Amino acid sequence: MVIPPGLLPEGLSDRLPPQAEASARLTRRVLDTVAAHGYERVMPPLAEFEDTLTQRLKSMRPQDLVRAVDPVSQRSLAFRPDMTAQVGRIAATRLAAAPRPLRLSYAGPVIRQKASQLRPEREKLQLGAELIGTDSTAAAVEIVNVAIEALQAAGVTGLTIDFTLPDLIDTLAAGPLPLDAREVEAVRTELDAKDAGALVALSPAAAAYLPLIEATGPFHAAMERLEAFDARIGGALASRIAGLRAIAKPIGWDITLTLDPTERHGFEFQNWFGFSIFAEGFIGEIGRGGSYAIARADGADEPAMGFSLYPDPLIDAGFGGESPRRIFLPLGSDAERAAALRAEGWHTVAALANGEDGAAQRCSHWLDGDEVRAY
Amino acid sequence: MVIPPGLLPEGLSDRLPPQAEASARLTRRVLDTVAAHGYERVMPPLAEFEDTLTQRLKSMRPQDLVRAVDPVSQRSLAFRPDMTAQVGRIAATRLAAAPRPLRLSYAGPVIRQKASQLRPEREKLQLGAELIGTDSTAAAVEIVNVAIEALQAAGVTGLTIDFTLPDLIDTLAAGPLPLDAREVEAVRTELDAKDAGALVALSPAAAAYLPLIEATGPFHAAMERLEAFDARIGGALASRIAGLRAIAKPIGWDITLTLDPTERHGFEFQNWFGFSIFAEGFIGEIGRGGSYAIARADGADEPAMGFSLYPDPLIDAGFGGESPRRIFLPLGSDAERAAALRAEGWHTVAALANGEDGAAQRCSHWLDGDEVRAY
Numbered sequence: 001m002v003i004p005p006g007l008l009p010e011g012l013s014d015r016l017p018p019q020a021e022a023s024a025r026l027t028r029r030v031l032d033t034v035a036a037h038g039y040e041r042v043m044p045p046l047a048e049f050e051d052t053l054t055q056r057l058k059s060m061r062p063q064d065l066v067r068a069v070d071p072v073s074q075r076s077l078a079f080r081p082d083m084t085a086q087v088g089r090i091a092a093t094r095l096a097a098a099p100r101p102l103r104l105s106y107a108g109p110v111i112r113q114k115a116s117q118l119r120p121e122r123e124k125l126q127l128g129a130e131l132i133g134t135d136s137t138a139a140a141v142e143i144v145n146v147a148i149e150a151l152q153a154a155g156v157t158g159l160t161i162d163f164t165l166p167d168l169i170d171t172l173a174a175g176p177l178p179l180d181a182r183e184v185e186a187v188r189t190e191l192d193a194k195d196a197g198a199l200v201a202l203s204p205a206a207a208a209y210l211p212l213i214e215a216t217g218p219f220h221a222a223m224e225r226l227e228a229f230d231a232r233i234g235g236a237l238a239s240r241i242a243g244l245r246a247i248a249k250p251i252g253w254d255i256t257l258t259l260d261p262t263e264r265h266g267f268e269f270q271n272w273f274g275f276s277i278f279a280e281g282f283i284g285e286i287g288r289g290g291s292y293a294i295a296r297a298d299g300a301d302e303p304a305m306g307f308s309l310y311p312d313p314l315i316d317a318g319f320g321g322e323s324p325r326r327i328f329l330p331l332g333s334d335a336e337r338a339a340a341l342r343a344e345g346w347h348t349v350a351a352l353a354n355g356e357d358g359a360a361q362r363c364s365h366w367l368d369g370d371e372v373r374a375y
Numbered sequence: 376m377v378i379p380p381g382l383l384p385e386g387l388s389d390r391l392p393p394q395a396e397a398s399a400r401l402t403r404r405v406l407d408t409v410a411a412h413g414y415e416r417v418m419p420p421l422a423e424f425e426d427t428l429t430q431r432l433k434s435m436r437p438q439d440l441v442r443a444v445d446p447v448s449q450r451s452l453a454f455r456p457d458m459t460a461q462v463g464r465i466a467a468t469r470l471a472a473a474p475r476p477l478r479l480s481y482a483g484p485v486i487r488q489k490a491s492q493l494r495p496e497r498e499k500l501q502l503g504a505e506l507i508g509t510d511s512t513a514a515a516v517e518i519v520n521v522a523i524e525a526l527q528a529a530g531v532t533g534l535t536i537d538f539t540l541p542d543l544i545d546t547l548a549a550g551p552l553p554l555d556a557r558e559v560e561a562v563r564t565e566l567d568a569k570d571a572g573a574l575v576a577l578s579p580a581a582a583a584y585l586p587l588i589e590a591t592g593p594f595h596a597a598m599e600r601l602e603a604f605d606a607r608i609g610g611a612l613a614s615r616i617a618g619l620r621a622i623a624k625p626i627g628w629d630i631t632l633t634l635d636p637t638e639r640h641g642f643e644f645q646n647w648f649g650f651s652i653f654a655e656g657f658i659g660e661i662g663r664g665g666s667y668a669i670a671r672a673d674g675a676d677e678p679a680m681g682f683s684l685y686p687d688p689l690i691d692a693g694f695g696g697e698s699p700r701r702i703f704l705p706l707g708s709d710a711e712r713a714a715a716l717r718a719e720g721w722h723t724v725a726a727l728a729n730g731e732d733g734a735a736q737r738c739s740h741w742l743d744g745d746e747v748r749a750y
Contacts, residue, residue, distance in 0.1 A: 006468030006672070009424055010447045014465055017415035017479075024416055028403065036717040038701060038724035038736070040392035041399055045498050046421070046454075046484055047441075049384055066422075068443050068454075071488055072385045079421075079443075079454075090389055093381030099735040101727060104392075108484070109421055113446055123420050131727075138727040250710070297381070326413060335625070342411040349413035352476060352506075352513040360474040361413070 011115045011122030015315070022320035026154045026311050027107050027127055033150040034129040037142070039105040044086035046109075050078040056085035056295065058269040064112050066122075081112040083126050084308060088294040091132045091304070096297060100133025118284050121312060128289070130306035135291035137243040139305040140273050143289055144247050147277065147307040148255060151287075154311075155320060158280025160256040163219070163247070165240055166267040166274045166290065169209070176233040177208045191262040208233075212262050219248060219257035226261060240272055247273070273305075282313050328358020328366040337370060386490045386497030390690070397695035401529045401686050402482050402502055408525040409504040412517070414480040419461035421484075425453040431460035431670065433644040439487050441497075456487040458501050459683060463669040466507045466679070471672060475508025493659050496687060503664070505681035510666035512618040514680040515648050518664055519622050522652065522682040523630060526662075529686075530695060533655025535631040538594065538622070540615055541642040541649045541665065544584070551608040552583045566637040583608075587637050594623060594632035601636060615647055622648075648680075657688050703733020703741040712745060 008014070015023055031041070050067060054060065066079040080086055083106050091102055107127035115122050129146060131139050144161065151159060165171075169188055173179040179187060187206050190199040191213065200207040215226040223244065230237040248257055266288050267274040274290030289307025296302050314320070329338050329350040338348050349361045358366045359375045366373055383389070390398055406416070425442060429435065441454040455461055458481050466477055482502035490497050504521060506514050519536065526534060540546075544563055548554040554562060562581050565574040566588065575582040590601040598619065605612040623632055641663050642649040649665030664682025671677050689695070704713050704725040713723050724736045733741045734750045741748055 006464065007424070007427065008420060009422070009445050009450070009452055012420035012422060014420065014461075014469060015416075015418035016465070016469060017417065020416040020418040021410075023418065024406070031399070035396075035699070036722055038722050041390075041395040042392065043390035043395040043398065045383060045387035045389065046486055047384070047387060047498075049382070052382065066443050066452075068441050070384050075384070077384055077441075086389075089381065090391070094389060094391060099732070101731075103724070111421055123422075134727055136727060142725060142727065324410070347411055347413050349478070350517060352509055352511060352517065356476075357474070 009122075011120055013121070013123075018321040018323065019315050019318075022322070023125060023311070023315045025322075026156075026315065026320055027125065029154040030127055030150040030309060030311075031105055031107055033153045034105045034146055037103070037129075037146050037149075039103040039129045039131075039146075042087060042090050042104050042106055043108065044080070044083060044090060044106070047077045047079045048086070048089075049073075050076040052089070053078045053080065053085060056088050057082060064114065066111050066113050079111045081110055082308075083108060083110060084128070084130065084306060087130050087306075088132075088304070091130070092294050092296045092302070100302075101139070102132040103129065104132065105129045119313070124310055124312045126308055126310055128287075128306060128308035130304055132294060132304045133302060135272070135293075135303035135305050137246045140243060140247050140291065141250065143305045143307055144275060145250055147287060147289060147309070148251065151277070151279075151309070156279050156286075156314065157254075158256075159254075160258060160278040160280070161251070162258045162260055162263070162276040162278065163244055164259075164263040164267060164274040164276070164290075165237075165244075165261045165272065166264055166270040167272055168212075168237075168240075168261050171240075172209070172233070172236065176236045177205065179205055188262070188264065192264070216260050216262075217258060219259050222259035222261075226259065243273060275307075277307075277309070279314060282317060284313060286311060286314060323362075325365070326361070326363040327372065328356075328361060328363040330358075330366065330368075333367050334370070337367065341367070341372070384497075386495055388496070388498075393696040393698065394690050394693075397697070398500060398686070398690045400697075401531075401690065401695055402500065404529040405502055405525040405684060405686075406480055406482055408528045409480045409521055412478070412504075412521050412524075414478040414504045414506075414521075417462060417465055417479050417481055418483065419455070419458060419465060419481070422452045422454045423461070423464075424448075425451040427464070428453045428455065428460060431463050432457060439489065441486050441488050454486045456485055457683075458483060458485060459503070459505065459681060462505050462681075463507075463679070466505070467669050467671045467677070475677075476514070477507040478504065479507065480504045494688070499685055499687045501683055501685055503662075503681060503683035505679055507669060507679045508677060510647070510668075510678035510680050512621045515618060515622050515666065516625065518680045518682055519650060520625055522662060522664060522684070523626065526652070526654075526684070531654050531661075531689065532629075533631075534629075535633060535653040535655070536626065537633045537635055537638070537651040537653065538619055539634075539638040539642060539649040539651070539665075540612075540619075540636045540647065541639055541645040542647055543587075543612070543615075543636050546615075547584070547608070547611065551611045552580065554580055563637070563639065567639070591635050591637075592633060594634050597634035597636075601634065618648060650682075652682075652684070654689060657692060659688060661686060661689060698737075700740070701736070701738040702747065703731075703736060703738035705733075705741065705743075708742050709745070712742065716742070716747070 068077050070077045110126045111123045173184050211229040215222050270290035276285040277287035287309035291305050293301035294304050324347045326347045331351045443452050445452045485501045486498045548559050586604040590597050645665035651660040652662035662684035666680050668676035699722045701722045706726045
């Protein structure tokens, strides 16, 4: 079979103007915002040794990775399906001696072997920021607010932040509401399904988790239900509740806050705190973050907090597709006048031959001697 | 063997602060400059079907490619070792109907299976601009001057541009100085080696190419020798010589121009015009460009002109490693004052706990109430 010359593999695609420019502009504005908060850029490579990469990819299966054999070492290379594992490696190795908290940012393509059901893309853009050395409430406040500020600087509106407590069930099961390992999984499954009947039917111990199904939805009402639940079990969640309240406090009224304390999908490696970011009109999250631990070279864990954005769905939907002001320069236009127009923000399109049509080149204006004229 | 956790495969490496930021800044300034000249961004995927990619990779061997099997199609995927082939594919397929000349820009990582002798990196950053639909002298003037302007906007100084005529030997051998196919290769080899004795010893026909060895070096002197040679062979190179003169004319005196008319390495797919870009103090070229042809879907060729930059050697050598102004915000600092400092260009580093040391965080200043104080 001859492959048509323009055909690309499923899940791999070109971005054309103006979406490619919109993607670059969004990336730039997010990175500028996080840089202004002291996050410094790192650029890990596209691929690493599969063994060292997968050690740090806690929620990734080997079959999710695009792999190739390294001709130099004859070892298996894996292309990164995620950059946070790489940033963790950098923090744990080359920047192990850098003062903490360590603030790092990153942006670049990631690629996986198969697309998810929700999104057909196998390659996507990931960008984000990681705060390494602490997973305190103060760190969570900074990370959530920097993520919001970055998206707003990029022009994204209608944001919803959904908070979760990824290790909630483990915490309760090991403390005030004991469950055995088998029950933990069953309780998680029924809480995922928000199936009150099935949860109660599991066991009396499982039924004690019932109020968590109701502690879901708009943030303040859901928090009150979570607080009432916590009061009945002796305050085991007090520090987590105080943390969520502190994180929510500085968030502006233009952001919708929700709570889904038992949500765990995408939070397999977060611990006390996680959040998802949604934008009005887009299906699926555009970002997520939370607290986690980085394995240091000495085997100990280092606390960290971070967020990642996956803005491709926004760009696909036409977000940020601004048109620059394009002006056509007929043959013989003055070079200094053209440079002055560029300095004013015009994009100049110079004629290379007689008979070119600036309007066909999507120019709104043309330079007539020294005068800027509209078509 | 256990791989140390921080070890990366040969030729793949991390960029850390401040080099990662310097790389991003250089990319941004180059892309902003080419955008101001009407070049619009495209973003092709990291990998494509091997067959369709290699069709357009004229100077690449299959063993140079990093390959993986596509689980969806069971076909071989190849990671891009170069982005110009992908930009050519976009121009020839999805943008086949867009008005010409078509101006496109791009930036991103490229990866090859093995490093070159000169550079150990297997992954490198490529950025550039392609002007599709013409390979006229006017197009060459634009491309060379936009490349120079872009590098200067990024702060690169001490530029040398080396011009070449990639199809020179073919043109002469098919015209005034006939050679058979075997002689063409031998003449090329001796001209590459600049070995006058060996060239003359090949044959009387080959000896006629001797003056080209001397038509090399500083641009104006070398051009005079090339013109004298051309006068003796009936002016077969007149249009090329006029082209080179026109391209050189608007280039400022701060740029060193040289001519090496028989240079062909790296110009395997260029035709009448090629150029290499060097920066003072760096071994090896940092960019190259010239005229070439793009295979259209209908089988015909479309003329094009472009340049690519490979700025990693500059970044490796510390180019552009500016330090931002970092200011430490002690606990309780006013949020609005902090935002105002960021708007002024400060990078703020907020304390998350008591006892943090802003100076250890490489802050030059700290906020004392409302006052900015130096450490």
